[in-house]
Amino acid sequence: MHGKMKQLSTTDHIKSLRGRGSAVLKGFFMAVSQLTDFVLRFFKELFKPPYEFSEFAKQSYLIGNKSFLLVAITAFIMGLVLTIQSRPVLVEFGAESWLPSMVAVSIVREIGPVITALIFAGKVGSGIGAELASMRVTEQIDAMEVSGINPFKYIVVTRILSTTLMLPLLVIFADAIAIYGSYFGVNLKESVSFHLFFLQVFQKLDFTDVFPAFIKTFFFGFSIGLIGCYIGYNANTGTEGVGKAANSAVVFGSLMVFLVDMIAVQITSLFT
Amino acid sequence: MESIIIEIEHLKKSFGSNKVLTDINLQVKKGESVAILGKSGTGKSVLIKCLVGLLEADKGSIGILGKNISDLDENGLNEIRKKIGFLFQSAALYDSLTVRENLEFPLRNFPPKSEDELNAIVLEALQNVNLKEAIDKMPSELSGGMRKRVGLARSLILKPEIMFYDEPTTGLDPITSKEISRLILEMQRKYNTTSIIITHDVECARIASNRMVVIDDGVCIAEGTFKELSKSENKNVKAFFE
Ligand SMILES: Nc1ncnc2c1ncn2[C@@H]1O[C@H](COP(=O)(O)OP(=O)(O)OP(=O)(O)O)[C@@H](O)[C@H]1O
Ligand SMILES: [Mg+2]
Numbered sequence: 001m002h003g004k005m006k007q008l009s010t011t012d013h014i015k016s017l018r019g020r021g022s023a024v025l026k027g028f029f030m031a032v033s034q035l036t037d038f039v040l041r042f043f044k045e046l047f048k049p050p051y052e053f054s055e056f057a058k059q060s061y062l063i064g065n066k067s068f069l070l071v072a073i074t075a076f077i078m079g080l081v082l083t084i085q086s087r088p089v090l091v092e093f094g095a096e097s098w099l100p101s102m103v104a105v106s107i108v109r110e111i112g113p114v115i116t117a118l119i120f121a122g123k124v125g126s127g128i129g130a131e132l133a134s135m136r137v138t139e140q141i142d143a144m145e146v147s148g149i150n151p152f153k154y155i156v157v158t159r160i161l162s163t164t165l166m167l168p169l170l171v172i173f174a175d176a177i178a179i180y181g182s183y184f185g186v187n188l189k190e191s192v193s194f195h196l197f198f199l200q201v202f203q204k205l206d207f208t209d210v211f212p213a214f215i216k217t218f219f220f221g222f223s224i225g226l227i228g229c230y231i232g233y234n235a236n237t238g239t240e241g242v243g244k245a246a247n248s249a250v251v252f253g254s255l256m257v258f259l260v261d262m263i264a265v266q267i268t269s270l271f272t
Numbered sequence: 273m274e275s276i277i278i279e280i281e282h283l284k285k286s287f288g289s290n291k292v293l294t295d296i297n298l299q300v301k302k303g304e305s306v307a308i309l310g311k312s313g314t315g316k317s318v319l320i321k322c323l324v325g326l327l328e329a330d331k332g333s334i335g336i337l338g339k340n341i342s343d344l345d346e347n348g349l350n351e352i353r354k355k356i357g358f359l360f361q362s363a364a365l366y367d368s369l370t371v372r373e374n375l376e377f378p379l380r381n382f383p384p385k386s387e388d389e390l391n392a393i394v395l396e397a398l399q400n401v402n403l404k405e406a407i408d409k410m411p412s413e414l415s416g417g418m419r420k421r422v423g424l425a426r427s428l429i430l431k432p433e434i435m436f437y438d439e440p441t442t443g444l445d446p447i448t449s450k451e452i453s454r455l456i457l458e459m460q461r462k463y464n465t466t467s468i469i470i471t472h473d474v475e476c477a478r479i480a481s482n483r484m485v486v487i488d489d490g491v492c493i494a495e496g497t498f499k500e501l502s503k504s505e506n507k508n509v510k511a512f513f514e
Binding site for chain 1: 326354358364366368377381498
């Protein structure tokens with residue numbers, strides 16, 4: 001194989017590169033169309049009875065439970081570090097009293113949702129990718145189908161719905177903890193009462209900070225669940241498929257978070 | 273009553289350029305138990321998945337209980353699948369559910385009248401495979417043979433008219449293999465099912481089936497009883513009996 005490569009002339013090489021390029025492009029468009037089908041199927045099955053309430057509740061519980069602690073720790077550190085890092089700049093401008101509100105605004109608008117979503121993609125998205133891939137590989141999905149239970153409805157719809165609803169809750173929780181972390185950070189250098197700190201936080205935080213940020217977290221959750229399920233559900237047979245699915249779920253899930261974030265920013269700026 | 277309930281004609285299936293099945297023909301009568309033998313990778317699992325509509329055949333027809341599988345929509349397919357039990361090669365137990373929940377799963381669409389009745393059905397199924405004590409275990413706590421037995425119990429729980437077994441004994445020691453083969457035979461007699469058993473274990477085929485078909489290169493190359501096939505001159509058939 002190696003020897004053969006060497007004998008290729010330059011034109012051959014360019015040709016093969018072009019061939020590979022078009023194959024990648026073709027693969028990309030195939031994936032986009034398949035993903036679109038997947039989304040359409042999700043909405044079709046979502047509204048069709050019977051509804052799998054208990055599985056949905058179970059998944060929501062598991063998802064929340066799994067990421068709760070990790071999100072809490074990260075959020076606290078995030079608030080703390082952000083406060084410590086921002087202080088010198090504000091001190092330079094003599095605007096130290098702005099510290100709580102500035103940190104709170106950046107947490108609520110951007111850092112809270114995005115960091116939580118990224119952690120969520122790493123923990124929950126990869127978990128879903130691996131779980132579904134292993135169900136595919138070990139024929140569990142086939143077995144469900146044969147016993148007359150719609151596996152898409154039972155496995156995919158419940159999970160996507162759970163991630164869509166659980167991520168916003170986790171983000172609210174993370175924002176609160178991060179702001180508490182910020183309070184901790186402020187108090188390292190000066191002593192500000194809890195009451196005064198929160199007064200300063202909420203003085204600057206208004207509806208246009210909170211609402212769009214909250215709405216976009218639903219889309220984050222949806223994309224992460226969608227990508228995890230899509231990759232796992234369509235995983236290749238063979239055990240290496242499971243690891244690959246978990247990995248791709250994180251990579252593409254995180255990528256989707258940034259894409260959605262970019263779109264959300266554009267849309268929000270139209271209205272404000 | 274010797275009616276034909278499974279009829280496969282000129283079945284063809286390929287994946288891209290990989291021609292797996294080229295021309296499969298098979299008829300199974302009611303109450304019969306047919307073993308399909310073939311080397312690893314000849315497409316036995318593909319064949320059996322075509323039969324239940326998990327894979328779509330490229331050409332040819334598959335008739336089950338008088339219905340053509342490729343003509344059926346999802347509801348029609350589910351109607352047929354109700355009457356079919358399928359034991360997967362990997363047993364396919366649901367990892368996140370206990371043995372009890374695994375067995376209850378196929379009953380979701382046909383809920384028994386009471387909790388007691390459900391319990392009785394599950395217990396009977398486990399009793400059949402001698403695994404009553406495993407009822408509250410998770411699949412990860414079971415050995416390969418136990419998983420196969422639970423899989424068998426699960427696929428029989430709706431008392432299907434037709435059973436498909438995909439390599440029920442592969443990966444098990446000879447003693448457990450024999451046990452599973454006997455179990456299959458016993459269940460067949462008890463519930464009077466028609467079965468197709470995919471295997472490359474001649475011993476299992478001898479015990480559990482009354483007719484055997486050998487496939488190679490995508491076609492059936494021999495057919496007959498154990499006795500007939502063991503005298504075959506074809507070297508691909510002979511290879512199984514050595
Ligand atoms: N979903 C699929 N997509 C692409 N190729 C497949 C698929 N399923 C099976 N194949 C191919 O079909 C061929 C037959 O596979 P199959 O699993 O039916 O073999 P088998 O006879 O059951 O072997 P074994 O005894 O090892 O189980 C293999 O070459 C496999 O690569
Ligand atoms: Mg197989």
